[in-house]
Amino acid sequence: MPTHSASIPAPSLAPVLTIDDLSIEFPAYRSTVKALNGVSLHVNPGEIVGVIGESGSGKSVTAMLSLRLLPERSYRVTAGSLNILGRDMLAAQEKELLKVRGRDVAMIFQEPMTALNPTRRIGRQMTDVIIHHQRLSKDQARSKAIALLRDMHIADPEQVLESFPFELSGGMRQRVMIALAFSCDPQLLIADEPTTALDVTVQRQVLLLLREKARERGTAILLITHDMALVSQFCDRVYVMYTGAVVEQGDTAQVMADPRHPYTKGLLSGLPEQVRPGEALMTIPGQVPNLSALPDGCTFRDRCAFAMPKCLERPPLLAIDAAGVRKSACWLNAAEQAS
Template sequence: MQTSPEVSAHVPNANTPVLTIDNLSVEFPAYRSTVKALNGVSLHVNPGEIVGVIGESGSGKSVTAMLSLRLLPERSYHVSGGSLHILGRDMLAAKEKDLLKVRGRDVAMIFQEPMTALNPTRRIGRQMLDVIIHHQHLSKADARAKAIGLLRDMHIADPEQVLENYPFELSGGMRQRVMIALAFSCDPQLLIADEPTTALDVTVQRQVLLLLREKARERGTAILLITHDMALVSQFCDRVYVMYTGAVVEQGATGEVMVDPRHPYTRGLLSGLPEQVQPGEDLMTIPGQVPNLAALPAGCTFRDRCQYAMPVCSKRPPLQAIDAEGLRKSACWLTVQEQSS
């Protein structure tokens, strides 16, 4: 991968995306094959927006999140096309020293399981103070005061005590609140949350996501929320990208996508929500499974699971705009037919 001199990040205005991914394709070399993890993905997140990326396991959503901060092991993947910029900086060409400045300061990440993200051998206070002091150059006393304030913002009743605790002494919900406080400690302009509530029960899930949204709105932070949960997207996201086999198959304002899904895969995901069935009825599921990413079928990769499959689906459908502004898009031959009729 080629490198280039550091490009200074800039503070975007409301119309300039914080994160821009354009036609990005990524492959993972495997034994006698190549796993095509991303296939021409394009998405953007504007300041203050909460944007969801949803799909089943193997859809490419977590690869998109990890690659945004170059957290995938170097030389384990190959970018075969496209670009990825955060705050005007080319993240695919950035040197390691430049990435260290971006991570934590401009962009923060909340991982699925905070026990693996937090160091189990260090107290919470030590971990938070190290990050704050490193990025904001505060004194130890000022950094501690900021850490206490952040934990209090997360509705933690006794932040001073939590600073003295080790991660394993806290509940899952409390650890995730600590992770959110840590993510906001340096006032990032973009926060990437990769399945941030999967390990939590429904009540704590909602509390944590409400806190995340509250702090993001308060500070104007852009959020990219990676999830497999359509219900969370419907409640917390402004826009949504639906991914399947490493490609975006539908995108648009969340309300519009939820009310009028245009891709059969999106309809399948929505049909699995409890509110879509009558009491006592079984939840609907999408038949089959995600195809092998090392041997993707030609054409529409969803056609073997799709009840609407047609002969034309042997060719790959374009991701086509279905509104005048070009904000709603769908990659389905049914959509193409509807637009042309």
């Protein structure tokens, strides 16, 4: 399996994003959905960090909450903190949030057709964003929009500016979204499944472009995805999430080469390169538990081939290397350390 080989930026500066022991729940009819359960993660300046997991793992909720994009009265924060560039995002007022979004932190959504306004030309949408965050005239904003689209390897940016979103291909729309994301030189870019709607060839082109521009500008990226292959090729570090909690984390190359949580092993076993030609792909048995009625102990227990009586207790996220970079929430690792 190819792995991302770019050197990891030295964490000499404070993280641009820090989430510490964060738990949130969504009130529902006669129940409560526990969407995040003690999530802790960080992204250093210039770093590309992946968050991976099945649907319902909490990865997109983490991304949306980072910019307070969830409907305000739809959830409750029950524990923890969330800071971006030293700001307490959970306590920030709307006026401050409007300054942070787009200027300091940008977001690329899964489907650009829902993120771009279908009734307005691309040029108007781009210049409005640029003028909102920077003191530029309309002509200056248009010139910057053209330059940004050229940076995205778009051959005819003037024509794209005159187009409506529905007149562009999916790959072209996502390039416009990347250009918009970089328009105000953010320090952090959150990309939530940015290539899901694209074919494999265009996926790679878009992600290579995203990484190239991030490296050029020193922008940190939090990449939300369900695709282990994308993480292996583009991320410096990775967090694996399950039922709203981090179950494994570490440098991408190490996690891919030596996964230490059974759930991570299960995700990797489903990759085509892990089986011989003609063999069926491996799948993780069972389903993600109901987040309104999570089982006691390890929430992966009922799907795990290595489950043991100790798994009736909730395993902590423990360091499994001397530096404390690699961590896993599995009693098997605790048993290895004790032996």
